[in-house]
Amino acid sequence: MPTKLSTGRRGVERLPAAMGADRRPARRGPSLWLAAPALALFGVFAIVPLLGVLALSFTDWDGLGSPAWAGLSNWARILADPLTHEAFVLTVKVTVFSWLTQAPLSLLLGVFMAGRQRYRAVLSVLFFLPLLFSAAAVGIAFKSLLDPNFGIGAAFGVGWLSQDWLGNPRLALWVVLFVIAWCFVPFHSLLYQAGVRQIPASLYEAARLDRANGVQQFFLITLPQLKYTIITSSTLMVVGSLTYFDLIFVLTGGGPGNGTRILPLHMYLLGFRSYDMGGASVVGVFLVVVGLTVSLALNRLSGAHKMESQMEGL
Amino acid sequence: MNIRTGIKRPNVLAGLGGFAWLGVIVLPIYFILLTSLRPRTDYFTENPLSIPSRPTLDAYQQVLENNFLLYFGNSVIVTVASVFVILLVSLMAAYVVVRNRSKPARRIFQFFLLGIAIPIQATIIPVYYLIVQLGLYDTLWALILPSIAFSIPLSVMILSNFLRDVPGELFESMTIDGAGQAKMLWSLVLPMSRPAIVTVGIYDALQVWNGFLFPLVLTQSAHARVIPLSLWSYQGEFTMNIPAVLAAVVISVIPLLTAYIIGRRQLVSGLTAGFGK
Numbered sequence: 001m002p003t004k005l006s007t008g009r010r011g012v013e014r015l016p017a018a019m020g021a022d023r024r025p026a027r028r029g030p031s032l033w034l035a036a037p038a039l040a041l042f043g044v045f046a047i048v049p050l051l052g053v054l055a056l057s058f059t060d061w062d063g064l065g066s067p068a069w070a071g072l073s074n075w076a077r078i079l080a081d082p083l084t085h086e087a088f089v090l091t092v093k094v095t096v097f098s099w100l101t102q103a104p105l106s107l108l109l110g111v112f113m114a115g116r117q118r119y120r121a122v123l124s125v126l127f128f129l130p131l132l133f134s135a136a137a138v139g140i141a142f143k144s145l146l147d148p149n150f151g152i153g154a155a156f157g158v159g160w161l162s163q164d165w166l167g168n169p170r171l172a173l174w175v176v177l178f179v180i181a182w183c184f185v186p187f188h189s190l191l192y193q194a195g196v197r198q199i200p201a202s203l204y205e206a207a208r209l210d211r212a213n214g215v216q217q218f219f220l221i222t223l224p225q226l227k228y229t230i231i232t233s234s235t236l237m238v239v240g241s242l243t244y245f246d247l248i249f250v251l252t253g254g255g256p257g258n259g260t261r262i263l264p265l266h267m268y269l270l271g272f273r274s275y276d277m278g279g280a281s282v283v284g285v286f287l288v289v290v291g292l293t294v295s296l297a298l299n300r301l302s303g304a305h306k307m308e309s310q311m312e313g314l
Numbered sequence: 315m316n317i318r319t320g321i322k323r324p325n326v327l328a329g330l331g332g333f334a335w336l337g338v339i340v341l342p343i344y345f346i347l348l349t350s351l352r353p354r355t356d357y358f359t360e361n362p363l364s365i366p367s368r369p370t371l372d373a374y375q376q377v378l379e380n381n382f383l384l385y386f387g388n389s390v391i392v393t394v395a396s397v398f399v400i401l402l403v404s405l406m407a408a409y410v411v412v413r414n415r416s417k418p419a420r421r422i423f424q425f426f427l428l429g430i431a432i433p434i435q436a437t438i439i440p441v442y443y444l445i446v447q448l449g450l451y452d453t454l455w456a457l458i459l460p461s462i463a464f465s466i467p468l469s470v471m472i473l474s475n476f477l478r479d480v481p482g483e484l485f486e487s488m489t490i491d492g493a494g495q496a497k498m499l500w501s502l503v504l505p506m507s508r509p510a511i512v513t514v515g516i517y518d519a520l521q522v523w524n525g526f527l528f529p530l531v532l533t534q535s536a537h538a539r540v541i542p543l544s545l546w547s548y549q550g551e552f553t554m555n556i557p558a559v560l561a562a563v564v565i566s567v568i569p570l571l572t573a574y575i576i577g578r579r580q581l582v583s584g585l586t587a588g589f590g591k
Contacts, residue, residue, distance in 0.1 A: 140545055
């Protein structure tokens with residue numbers, strides 16, 4: 001008996017050992033090494049800079065020599081700089097107003113584009129076009145379109161259209177917000193279009209039986225059903241406010257005066273125009289913190305399990 | 315009765331709104347196209363939105379004579395190289411994330427998740443430092459490497475969401491047939507995830523092709539210039555020749571417009587990748 005048992009046991013042990021070459025990969029799946037190239041590239045060129053921005057914020061560096069330790073002096077200087085305060089207020093303004101204009105507009109357009117009528121499908125194809133243009137192209141095009149002498153004012157011969165749209169400190173910010181909307185509403189309306197198409201038709205059928213009119217259907221079904229789309233799209237809009245850099249850079253360069261100098265632009269101009277890389281890194285750290293906090297906070301709203309899909313596209 | 319007519323009546327207000335937005339979208343594009351066909355002297359005298367009385371391709375010729383093909387070629391190299399590497403390494407990583415059930419594999423996934431929320435703009439100064447230290451400043455590598463790095467997280471995410479839906483039995487049966495990892499990747503993972511690869515590839519290509527920040531900060535001379543930056547520099551060079559600047563804008567959009575006409579569905583799904591689920 002004991003011998004039999006032991007052979008039995010040995011047999012059990014031996015079997016997987018003998019077939020180990022075949023069996024183990026099946027259980028464990030692919031080797032972790034396959035992820036190494038992605039990890040290395042991402043680590044060196046994205047995570048190292050992420051930590052580097054914090055390190056550089058404690059140094060003096062003009063962009064050419066080597067960085068020298070400066071302690072907290074950059075932080076004290078940048079945080080006390082009125083220009084930083086102005087840039088901060090402006091960034092908050094741009095974020096809030098671009099959400100207020102883009103979110104309702106994208107939602108309505110998304111609902112419109114989700115309609116099955118033929119003309120809506122044709123219009124949707126054309127609504128996509130701004131997404132093909134780079135920020136540089138959009139900036140340049142609008143700059144000439146808004147030219148006070150040879151732009152839209154001259155086209156219609158209407159006096160008030162011949163303003164110095166981008167040179168007037170009272171108008172520039174609003175014009176910038178309009179151009180941002182032109183660029184980004186098409187993307188967000190696509191999100192809403194996809195969201196609306198996911199809503200089960202049975203909900204609308206039930207509403208019709210209850211004699212709900214179109215407006216009621218919109219507020220009682222469409223809007224609540226789009227909850228996750230609204231959160232996703234809003235997250236992207238808010239975090240996106242930190243990326244409007246290139247568009248504003250080409251459009252106004254931060255002017256007139258410092259009228260459109262939002263934080264990302266403030267950082268670029270500090271670093272690559274004033275050669276104050278340390279100071280610019282302070283702003284960079286701030287942007288990283290804001291970006292991560294906002295997307296985590298907004299994701300909390302939508303529930304942890306939704307996190308993965310919510311974060312896509314950021 | 316009322317309800318029924320209510321459903322069938324076309325929504326006039328929505329239609330008007332839709333066409334109003336169409337006007338907003340199309341007007342600048344119409345302006346770009348017309349102006350690029352206008353002789354530069356007429357630009358100052360003709361109505362900016364009128365059909366050019368003497369249409370000409372001079373502006374295009376001028377752009378093409380000013381190194382545009384070089385910039386175009388650079389953009390093609392940077393985009394193709396970046397997208398190829400992104401897809402290759404992200405697919406391998408996604409395969410690990412989905413099929414390797416160990417703890418480190420989950421950690422890797424969380425690591426990439428973190429990367430998605432990093433605003434690229436905020437890290438540009440250390441990226442610049444790194445590229446200078448590596449001696450890559452003002453080369454195409456300076457654009458390719460960071461573009462790859464910042465596209466990996468989202469690409470891994472979309473690809474692994476897609477691979478998760480591939481039935482596990484397929485992997486197991488191939489393992490029993492004695493397939494190694496390379497064979498598994500090549501003859502199962504790659505073909506099965508082709509739709510996701512197309513989607514991710516298009517999304518990444520669009521981002522890299524239109525990227526402006528990396529070229530602005532990491533390159534300087536004409537030999538490493540890509541299209542978005544060339545638009546910016548034409549604007550400085552041709553200050554009195556708006557038709558030429560806008561002609562460059564038109565040419566810069568042509569490849570993407572072609573892609574849009576050929577593969578509209580893929581491009582749209584590429585842009586909203588992962589959201590439509």
